[in-house]
Amino acid sequence: MDSIIELRHLKTLLALEETGSVSLAAKRVFLTQSALSHQIRALENYYGTPLFERKSSPLRFTPAGERLLQLARDLMPQVAAAERDLARIVEGEAGELRLAVECHTCFDWLMPAMGEFRPLWPQVELDIVSGFQADPVGLLLQHRADLAIVSEAAPQAGITYQPLFAYGMVGICAKDHPLAAKTVWEAGDFAGETLITYPVPDDMLDLLRKVLLPKGINPPRRHSELTIAIIQLVASRRGIAALPYWTVMPYIEKDYVVSRRITRNGLQSELYAAMRAEDAGKAYLENFCRIVRERSFADLPGLSVLQQ
Incomplete structure (x- = not known):
């Protein structure tokens, strides 16, 4: 029996499950949003039923979509395992x-x-x-x-x-710091502030390389090897910092520090x-x-x- 289902369809369904969004899933599988939508519509037209609810956020699969999603969960790990085995046969383990x-x-x-x-x-x-x-x-x-x-x-x-x-960098400061009143920090907001960073060269710090130094801003520094030490210094109003969002999120949720977007477009x-x-x-x-x-x-x- 011929089937319309291809591995690319299963990868798309897994991406939809993981991201909960058509636009984010398209980026995950390196397709345009219209190309991904075309894949889904082809499956829906073939089976005569929708695979997920269009207006739900996050995205919710229909029973038909859940069944194909289960196929993807079962099959794709087997495909990956077979590819690894073939590589071991050809290249050695x-x-x-x-x-x-x-x-x-x-x-x-x-x-x-x-x-x-x-x-x-x-x-x-x-x-x-x-x-x-x-x-x-x-x-x-x-x-x-x-x-x-x-x-x-x-x-x-x-x-x-x-x-x-790619990942987002955010500025962090103490809850009672004056910069906490701003929702977006521009380059000028760092002037005169003590910037707490890891002890690395300036060209390895995206805040300096992409935002501050092009504007001629080079604030005084304080260094720490440990992320938790940087956050503790920030919470104690010894300075401000820029860190990956995933790193600071647990401390933001515990209300130790606050985070703010760096520049209107964000610092990536x-x-x-x-x-x-x-x-x-x-x-x-x-x-x-x-x-x-x-x-x-x-x-x-x-x-x-x-x-x-």
Whole structure:
């Protein structure tokens, strides 16, 4: 019996379930919203029934949609497992995956991804290059690391990049700080304030690189290695900070600090996986990047798709 159902349809249904939105699901599967809607309409026309309620928010599946969604939940993990098995047959199961990171907040999502990866590739030696790395791409070229998590896809000979995700940065201050009265912080609001940051070069801080330094604003700094210490200093009115939304959300919910949008359009940051071009086709590297994206979108609030 012929079937209209294709793997792309099942991926679309899973994206709809995860995001609860047609527009967000389209970004997740790298389609335009109209192309995704066309996929859904083709299924609905074929079966003669809607798959989800158009005006619900978040999106709610009909019984027919739930049945196809269950098929997607059952089948797609089997497809992924078969693809991993084929890669092991062709490339072998063993390898080395040493990670280098330049991001202090990466471990919020990196550790769960590593935990999911290990049982899938038990003979791949997975490790983190110890310490914060100011030049993780350099470690790739020196063969001291195999994959680097970086905030810019700067063209470099012998290096290729895979987009992971984009995320929102928010400004945080104490509840009784004068800036708490503003809903949006512009560059000028940081002038004269003490900016609490991680101890990294300015060009690794998106707030400085994208917002403040282009406006000639270079506020005094105070540094801390630990996110919780930064938040504690902010809550004590020792300064203000800019951190990923997913990092500060638990402290906002507990009313320790308040968060505000940075610039009218918001401050977006990006993360990429960098690897040596010669290694880019290795199945376990590709699979690790996919796991990072899927786990991060499932676990962290405020992410958006970073286009290829």
